[in-house]
Amino acid sequence: MRSSVIWTVATKDLRESAANSQVLLPVVILPIVFVVLYPVGLLIGLRWMSPTDAQDLIARIPRSALPGADEMSTQGQVAYLATVYLFAAFFLIIPAMVATVLAANSFAGEKERHTLEGVLYTPVTDTELVVGKIVGAVAPAIVFSWLCFVVYTILVDVLGAPLVGRVYFPTLNWWILMLLVVPAMSVFVTACVVWVSARVNTYQAANSIGGFAVLPAVLLVVGQVNGVMLVGPLLFTVLGVVLIGLDVVLVRWIVSSFDRERVVTSFL
Amino acid sequence: MSLAGVGRASAGTVAIEVAGLTRSFGGTPVLQGVDLSLPAGGVLGLLGPNGSGKTTTVRILTGVLRADHARTLRVLGHDLPAEIADVRPRIGVQTDTSLYDRLSALDNLAFFGRLYGMSRDEARTAASALLERFGLGERARHRVGAFSKGMKQKALIARALIADPELVFLDEPTAGLDPEAAHELMTYIHDVSRAEGRTFFITSHRLEEMEAVCTRVGVLSGGRVVAQGVPGEVARAVVPEVRVRVTAAPSAVLDLGAVRSIDGVVGVTATDDGARVELAERERIPRVVREIAALPVDLLGVAEEPPTLEEAYLRLVGASTPQPAPEEVTAR
Numbered sequence: 001m002r003s004s005v006i007w008t009v010a011t012k013d014l015r016e017s018a019a020n021s022q023v024l025l026p027v028v029i030l031p032i033v034f035v036v037l038y039p040v041g042l043l044i045g046l047r048w049m050s051p052t053d054a055q056d057l058i059a060r061i062p063r064s065a066l067p068g069a070d071e072m073s074t075q076g077q078v079a080y081l082a083t084v085y086l087f088a089a090f091f092l093i094i095p096a097m098v099a100t101v102l103a104a105n106s107f108a109g110e111k112e113r114h115t116l117e118g119v120l121y122t123p124v125t126d127t128e129l130v131v132g133k134i135v136g137a138v139a140p141a142i143v144f145s146w147l148c149f150v151v152y153t154i155l156v157d158v159l160g161a162p163l164v165g166r167v168y169f170p171t172l173n174w175w176i177l178m179l180l181v182v183p184a185m186s187v188f189v190t191a192c193v194v195w196v197s198a199r200v201n202t203y204q205a206a207n208s209i210g211g212f213a214v215l216p217a218v219l220l221v222v223g224q225v226n227g228v229m230l231v232g233p234l235l236f237t238v239l240g241v242v243l244i245g246l247d248v249v250l251v252r253w254i255v256s257s258f259d260r261e262r263v264v265t266s267f268l
Numbered sequence: 269m270s271l272a273g274v275g276r277a278s279a280g281t282v283a284i285e286v287a288g289l290t291r292s293f294g295g296t297p298v299l300q301g302v303d304l305s306l307p308a309g310g311v312l313g314l315l316g317p318n319g320s321g322k323t324t325t326v327r328i329l330t331g332v333l334r335a336d337h338a339r340t341l342r343v344l345g346h347d348l349p350a351e352i353a354d355v356r357p358r359i360g361v362q363t364d365t366s367l368y369d370r371l372s373a374l375d376n377l378a379f380f381g382r383l384y385g386m387s388r389d390e391a392r393t394a395a396s397a398l399l400e401r402f403g404l405g406e407r408a409r410h411r412v413g414a415f416s417k418g419m420k421q422k423a424l425i426a427r428a429l430i431a432d433p434e435l436v437f438l439d440e441p442t443a444g445l446d447p448e449a450a451h452e453l454m455t456y457i458h459d460v461s462r463a464e465g466r467t468f469f470i471t472s473h474r475l476e477e478m479e480a481v482c483t484r485v486g487v488l489s490g491g492r493v494v495a496q497g498v499p500g501e502v503a504r505a506v507v508p509e510v511r512v513r514v515t516a517a518p519s520a521v522l523d524l525g526a527v528r529s530i531d532g533v534v535g536v537t538a539t540d541d542g543a544r545v546e547l548a549e550r551e552r553i554p555r556v557v558r559e560i561a562a563l564p565v566d567l568l569g570v571a572e573e574p575p576t577l578e579e580a581y582l583r584l585v586g587a588s589t590p591q592p593a594p595e596e597v598t599a600r
Binding site for chain 2: 002004005008009012015016019020113114115117118119120121122123124125260261263264265
């Protein structure tokens with residue numbers, strides 16, 4: 001396996017995606033909504049919120065999830081819960097969506113545009129091709145998520161800290177989320193989409209079917225919003241480790257089941 | 269850049285050997301026992317109507333499709349599919365695929381060079397030289413999405429040559445090219461094959477071009493190669509009639525009866541400018557030509573009219589469909 005070839009495949013995919021507005025727009029718009037609009041709107045809106053409005057939500061939250069709650073105002077407690085727990089799940093959707101769009105474009109998109117067959121005649125190995133395409137989707141998904149994390153951290157510290165009464169962000173579960181879970185989730189979603197892409201012929205189909213890989217992250221958001229399940233450091237660590245295990249199995253399986261004939265005959 | 273390759277197959281070796289190749293799609297047989305042989309350094313033209321299996325043959329020989337069965341399937345001395353990894357670095361392939369529209373022509377070619385293990389600088393240098401060679405030098409840094417079909421076709425062919433391959437597969441390479449560009453490409457293939465010993469495997473419908481450039485042709489019909497060999501010999505083997513074309517001066521009246529009475533003449537057909545004379549044997553041509561030339565009429569020319577590849581092709585393939593598989597013709 002030649003790393004230079006893997007990198008060549010990945011960077012070519014990145015350059016193509018960066019020049020494609022159909023791919024670029026969802027990649028840019030989604031994080032602006034999740035990272036900027038929602039949190040800013042919430043943290044500003046909290047200043048005019050009546051404390052009684054949030055009592056039900058706060059009552060459902062275990063006190064251990066709100067360190068120093070006694071010194072916080074009701075608005076501060078809501079700000080803490082929202083920024084530490086609620087938006088954490090959004091940060092799983094961002095890499096998942098970015099990886100889905102990029103992976104669908106790089107594999108099914110290439111099939112649709114009849115560019116992939118030419119690559120199959122070259123000495124690139126199945127492993128180099130598949131891993132290159134996964135890297136081409138995963139790397140930007142991770143880097144983009146980390147950039148969003150930096151922006152989000154600044155916004156929370158500027159707008160949330162005055163409500164909570166101290167600089168509290170990022171917490172431990174966020175570090176685990178960004179350094180362990182986001183990369184593992186990106187690989188998992190990408191691998192799923194690459195697997196789907198090998199079996200469908202259009203970017204749209206791969207994007208739509210691959211989008212189901214985002215569902216666990218969406219369920220996590222729902223759980224957080226309802227206060228049913230607050231994901232702390234331990235759960236994030238378990239989630240990350242499980243995802244890494246799944247990633248290894250999935251990528252190996254995709255490489256071993258990759259079949260040039262299947263790709264070529266899908267054009268016929 | 270010199271396109272002279274290192275490690276070309278030496279003279280006398282065989283670049284492609286195929287025997288008994290079969291392949292079906294969904295129960296429909298496409299190839300039903302293809303036999304092919306191409307010496308290294310030659311240009312093989314594979315002819316055949318649409319759907320006859322030309323592209324399927326190329327895809328099997330380049331390892332992206334598997335054969336259902338083959339007694340022999342060797343490319344550059346390697347058995348396929350087991351040794352395809354040894355073959356891929358030594359071949360270049362152009363089929364009906366697309367370029368990356370959002371990348372420049374230079375980036376398209378350089379990307380493929382990198383897949384062949386070339387360094388970034390090597391790949392870009394080779395890409396620039398090839399684009400220059402194919403008349404795309406000034407547009408090298410433009411996105412190929414804005415190219416005409418002909419320009420894209422040239423870039424695709426250049427892409428197949430990026431790693432200086434020993435064996436080049438070109439599937440309908442002149443499709444989309446204007447006559448001038450098609451002629452230029454065929455001349456290039458001819459020159460490169462002769463000068464550098466590079467081997468080409470070409471499929472095309474343009475019989476005249478193929479006749480001019482190919483050292484061997486094969487005609488694919490009914491899932492089998494029904495004729496293969498040197499183009500002129502294939503044509504003679506398939507079209508056995510011996511013909512002499514007589515061109516008379518515009519105002520002259522050729523006595524067809526007198527021509528018909530010449531010993532060895534089996535038929536005479538009037539043409540716009542004279543007659544086409546059919547002979548029983550080729551050996552009789554000199555004497556018949558002498559006797560026609562002695563007729564009391566102003567003649568502009570009397571010469572043998574050899575059969576063309578197109579005639580042979582049409583006999584082998586034309587009106588073909590429900591016929592039984594024709595007897596194989598081999599002219600070596």
